[in-house]
Amino acid sequence: MLSRRTFVTAAALGVGAFAATPLRQTAAAEPQSLKIPELIDARRAGQSLALKVQAGSSEFFPGQVSRTLGYNGSYLGPVIRVHRGDDVEIAVTNALGEDTTVHWHGLLIPGEMDGGPHQLIRPGMTWRPVLSVRQPAATLFYHAHVHERTAEQVYSGLAGVLLVTDEEEQALGLPSEYGVDDLPLVLQDRQFENGRLVIPQGGVSLMMGRRGDTLLVNGTPNPVAVVPRRLVRLRFVNGSNARVYDLAFSDDRAFHWIASEGGLLEAPVELRSLTLAPGERAEVLADFSDGRPVALETGPEFNMPMMMGRHMHSGASADLSPRSREHILAFAPQAGVAAPRAVVPQRLVSQARVEAAQAVRRRRFVLNMGMGGMMGGRGGMMGAGRGSGMAVHAINGQAFAMQRIDEQVRLGDVEIWEVSAQMMVHPFHIHGVHFRVLSRGGAEPAVRDQGLRDTVVVQQEPVELLVRFTQPALKAPFMYHCHILEHEDNGMMGQFTVS
Template sequence: MNALSRRELLSGIAALAAAGALPGSRPGRAAGRPALPIPPELRADAEGTVALRAQPGEMEFRPGVRTPTYGINGPFLGPAIRVRRGDRVAVKVTNGLDEAITLHWHGLKIPGDADGSPYNLIRPGATWRPTLEIDQPAATCWFHPHVYPATAELVIKGLAGLFLIDDAESDALGLPSRWGVDDIPLILQDRRFNPDGSFFHRFNLVAVTAGYVGDSLLVNGAAYPEARTARGWLRLRLLNGSNARSYRLGLSDGRSLYVVASDGGLLSEPVELKELTIYGGERYEVLVDARNGRPFDLVSRPTGQMAMNLPPFDGELPLVTLRPDGAEGEGRLPDALVQLPPLVAGLPPVSRNLVMQMLLDAQGMDLLKAAGLMKMDREKKTDPAVVKAVTKLITDGPALPLDQQLGANAVNGTPFRMGAVSFSAPLKTDLRWLISEGSDRMQHPVHIHGCQFRILALDGKPPPAQMAGWKDIAPIEKGGTAEIQVRFDHPAPREHPFMAHCHNLEHEDSGMMTDFSVA
């Protein structure tokens, strides 16, 4: 399937929406644009239980073409689970699919047996009943499957959702908080489709090198939707739910983004930016001043990420329109947010170095280089012949045999293997770890389960202000390093260890993951 140009994509969007074919479109909307779907909030019932069901579904992403999907409590994606600090939530996860799944609570500080890692497998027809003790600050977290080696495929089909934590400290700040009105969730995911409408995915040399390269962009499951919002300060909860792509985000009219929270919660004060890069699996909460009532787009601009600047991502791509034409909002942008605990003084030397290594990357890079991708990237000019050649490698490159896929990438030189449990970390102990990149070639947003950490240094320098708070993903690329302060407050036995891995899901599913116990 050939990549679409931006012009083709946007003109096609209008036709799709006019036909009522996009998810989130509403009958009777005359403007030819789908409404932004807002995932329903889901709170525990009177017994303290949250019930989730993974199920098959269908969506019409193109007119008259049905795409088989997976969803949680619906056909595609899932609800926004809402809890408060101090809650004790009994989760009932039923697998209504014909293949095994897990649900990983990404960003939650919980024990290993409740984490939803590859060791918490839920067989078809089975129900998993973990209890989640919520003891961490307000944050935008999320959930997604974590089956090895099928995480990438399951996420592409639609298994993902938001997990929101509230607390009294965040409540008191007066941030925009009316769900879907001035508190707007935005789940960004790129996709590629087969001719029959099904989602494309194949573990070939391009996938295990660059990761998943989509040529369409969905926001909450809709293509270039429009959100009608309050007029005032807007709170955008950004989740990069893509398999591999990072985004360099900005606003179409140049107004500022005020970052107020990262993966694990609120920052000490807002950070004003004109552009924000968000890596795979990361979350940011940003406030935008929409008091003038004028509409604007959230846009994505080209990045330096390998193979990710093919059309329609080779220029400024509008992702979603925010139209603040509703009633006056009540939220505000505070001058200060929360008091973050100081970094630990006298932290011991580095006790663990996690090296992300690509073992088959040379072969994949040679293919992309021969197709002219590196030259096109250097010249920053889209060449249709190169786009066609690289797209053919993405879509037609033969799938790797399973043993070759599982040995394509590694952590510390060893591809992941279930049951190996590579090392142990001490419980309730402040540690200094180093995350590094072993091939000097690619981008790796590294996620560590069971914790929220603080980044001490990126490439030897203090992290940017928007990364100075609580994080569960540390992005490294092209030989870079991340030094972190990390602590595990919950145990993870060898039977249910925590994971550390690249959140490029094709890297994860081809060996760039390790596991460790905590005691």
């Protein structure tokens, strides 16, 4: 049964049926120029910015208007760039008819500034957090995070990119001309009926997370990016509610992965495919100096309950043969003479190491799910649910409760968190920290586990995370949760204090 608030949003935006069978692609859109979000640089704005959370209308397909949500616009939000060492005030005004929040995903700030479920912004009110930026250059993410409403608000458009820059990054000479050779790419799948955005509902969406039949980049279907004939920096952000992407170029060209969620790697890693789960970000350098048009593609969707064995961060991707791929984005190199061939730096940054021997405690977390969501939504298996003592979505057997603190951590401590999951692949996100992957299934971490992380893919085999807690969270707790947003909304989340 849909809650009243779900019904209201569904009625406003349109509700589509969602089947467990593979989705059929909406009639292909004509190619259109990739939308590049407005860039707001905090220094140029005097360290004081404004975001308005608003409803609007968007025309994804010609002549077909969809009701959507956005920040300072009708769908998604501007790219915000902040500088290491600065303090930035952002006035967030809620012009919606319901509560919202803005979570600064990946930013290391105290709990009361984090924008999680406890920092509600009521309709008509303004929240004014001051963000103290004290971390290295990175591609971050901001999005709504209202308990039980995150999935629908993000699906409807409440997300954007947050960039941190610093002098160390700038000294490397990486591509940095925003919108030209430095491109933010928010990847999303969305469901359309007759060209209009709809919100999938029902038990399958609860279990698997909302999936869509159309791929968007920065809100653009079938986009084309005109790029210079040189190295281009692509900042991938997985803004989907649930879909995991297996990214590769149509001609299987190599590219260099240079940054994880926490910032630049110590050295570039040459890859031909890259897996990106919801909430994860990755920066890559792609070389378009040969002038050949090429497309970014993804492998087929694989992440269904009981299908964990097909994949994950083992170093190999799912089937990425050309016949199985789905088109995401076309790159059209500019005509003319190529720029002198740029050299990918051999080294990027040095990272201070935290050693496992420094850990003072080990905690274990299991992301629980059952098939109850297939039998009537949040009610649970055979009618079991939160009220029955059998949570369909939970962590360590407990569904999320706003008033319950699940873990208490000491400020400055280093801990090992051992995380595993049931039935499918889950992206696990921890607020307010960066961590390193120590092991995966008792073996060495995979290639894609490198670098500082705030989100990591987990499945049945436990993943060991080395976590350092540098931010206080006593006035308001931090969250940890599955970043399949429907799982998070329905109980697969916990919270912890740091003091």
